[in-house]
Amino acid sequence: MTSNVDKVGVQNSSPIFGAIANYSFIATAMTPIMLYEADDRLTQIRPKFISLVPIGLFHGAAVLFQMQAIDMTRVAHVISVKRMSALLSVVMGHLIFQEKGIKERAIGAGIMILGVVLITL
Structure with missing residues (x-):
């Protein structure tokens, strides 16, 4: 269902802006919940930061490719390949x-x- 919302966002803007807007909204909405629930778990991020950066970069690239594909063809095809x-x-x-x-x-x-x-x- 969310991929159909992504399609509307991409059609009304661009694949890059659609991805940035989508994940910015999710991060903004989830940050207060994460801070409330985290306790001292945030201290675990710093020592693992170097390992997390490539994961984030690859995931970001995957999202950009997905948004580009959604812009080019049918959502069902993109998601099935994914x-x-x-x-x-x-x-x-x-x-x-x-x-x-x-x-x-x-x-x-x-x-x-x-x-x-x-x-x-």
Whole structure:
């Protein structure tokens, strides 16, 4: 549902402005909640800041690419392709974190990828 709102925002401005406006609104709304709930957990950010920067940059780039794609085509197509990351998540979860139930997870991810293929065709 939010991707359809993103489409309206992108159509009425630009992909970059739409992404910035969207995430600025979310950050502004969530900051008071985070400060209220955080206690002393904010001190955990400083030592891990160097690790967090590339994560933020890659996520920002992904959002910009998504907004650009939403501007160029149908929302359902963009989101279905984005959901293909589920397969990568299943594989990485099994290889890195030794998660159990790889067969069931792979079947679910495979069904989602089949949906992407059907949409593409």
